[in-house]
Amino acid sequence: MTQQTIRVDLGPRGYDVRVGAGLLAQLGPSLSAMKGVRQAVIITDSRVASIHAAAAVQSVRSAGLDAPVLVFPAGEEHKNLSTFGRLMDSLFALAPAIDRDSLIVALGGGVCGDLAGFVAATALRGLRWVQCPTTLLADVDASVGGKTSVDHPAGKNLIGAFHQPSAVLVDVLALGTLPARQISNGLAECVKHALIADAAGLEFLEAHAADLLAAQPELMARLIAHDVAIKAAVVSADERESGVRSHLNFGHTIGHAIEITVGLDRILHGEAVSLGMLAACRLARWRGLIGEDLVERVARLLAGLNLPVRWGGLDAQAIETAMLHDKKVRSGRIRFILPTGAGRVDVFEDIPAPLVRQAIESLAG
């Protein structure tokens, strides 16, 4: 399989995302090629550690670098300040002590990237870091943009920083160890990318749904490289999320609120985004931006990718309250990203509350 490299163009903070098979086993050489790296601190969760840590450590050590491993308990409920503090305790207890020639490797899914990235952003006021995502969701979403964070009881990702990695290595072989539900979870973000910027991508997803669900490596590499390029283009144009980058929040306005309300232990991020995208499509339909055919097409695609198009027991009132607490809300106005066609979205701030309520209620299972 050929390896593909996508440049995320952010001037002095720019970096390469490499997509291919077996990249984890090449971690060591990749790091030793960077200037002045002496030590790679691998941060990973308890689930990923047992599958991938040994290979990563061996590769780093073979390259002549020190490779301590810090493990935190798997699960989004651990992506908080308390786990962050314990990782810092472990980091500063390392011998030899970390310094500015130390680099952080985030080995795992989105939670690991967010958490280890936030450690990298703030340890010694900023260390270099390399992302090695191991889930499809992290491959196509968290691997581009430099967003790092932990959750707070008041909401997801409320505490964090923008801190671009030095490199991202996407090893598609890691997807072979993922449960089917996690593949669908990642495909939700691919549907998002297609709907906001890539009508042809929508057809690709429709045509290859079965092979994608089977995580066929060649196809996965093609999909991931394509999606990373889409996200890289958006992020390059708007690093700090003041303009066009907000399009990436399509499906997330309602989706985030559903995620919090239903509970991170019951619904996956991509599943909540699936529901959020469908609700956004319906808002767009009622607003006259798109036809019923596109709404039905999206619902059919999501269902075909084993993503939910309805959910039992949704609490519409609680979801609305959670939406008002989203950190992207400015002065109490909720911004919706709505489709204006296949592969096109725009920002709307004037969607009436009763319509939003109706869209949420349309998702009830």
Next chain:
Amino acid sequence: MTQQTIRVDLGPRGYDVRVGAGLLAQLGPSLSAMKGVRQAVIITDSRVASIHAAAAVQSVRSAGLDAPVLVFPAGEEHKNLSTFGRLMDSLFALAPAIDRDSLIVALGGGVCGDLAGFVAATALRGLRWVQCPTTLLADVDASVGGKTSVDHPAGKNLIGAFHQPSAVLVDVLALGTLPARQISNGLAECVKHALIADAAGLEFLEAHAADLLAAQPELMARLIAHDVAIKAAVVSADERESGVRSHLNFGHTIGHAIEITVGLDRILHGEAVSLGMLAACRLARWRGLIGEDLVERVARLLAGLNLPVRWGGLDAQAIETAMLHDKKVRSGRIRFILPTGAGRVDVFEDIPAPLVRQAIESLAG
């Protein structure tokens, strides 16, 4: 008294430091002049709150902005992740909820600037913030450079971020409420600025020592504006501390280690820096970089500003260990900033350990 404005030139992250009498009472108009600010969350410590918070709140409210106040316990021992977490809890519990039109005001000394600045750097991945320093040390040091942080048991300022403020308001009237020891504490950094970049400033400090210790407002404003300009020039040239900005660490390599070893409850930052500068001067003398006359001149000036030139019971071994844990140490090599003349310093990485030990022992009281 005329108000002076010093520009910290950092391109899109640049900002103004304003120095004058009565600026705290003008906080509200200063904030409402900024684009899209709806709410100013004032973060301050329990000591400063009782002196300055009421005036700040009144000014902000008079300008039509919401002005909640979050208070943390005074003292450097509270500049840690635990206080940070509690401030975040309070911040996210505010009603109406904070959003990207909320701004943080850091009202207090260096601890408050570091801590509230780190809250601003990481809440919602970065809010705007305004620094209102209330100590001479914070006026001339922490007010420029965008360094924010909390301490960790393993060392000072180990967790933090670079996050430039939108503006800094230095009200020299606030110095009238400071104890004499705190004035000397700030003057140590002024000596540092003079020694690294400003031979004429050294003469100014020598000529006006008595009036400076009395915190005479006109003189203070002149000194602060002058020192802010020196630091702004250094920081503008090197925002992320990869080159010339390291000169600002003059006196801090040994000073930081003394501060940790003696204990933050017993020695003030400027006092430790006073000792550290004198030790660095002696290293420079032994290395043949400067003459004994400059060492004696510095010792005389420090003593004249009521700063320590020796300290009882210093543990040289513990200080050396602490130095090796400093976050600025790269691959185990300690970098010393040593004077090469009055108003000139350079970086040295090859100072033999026995010489360092001798310099520390020369400070024993």
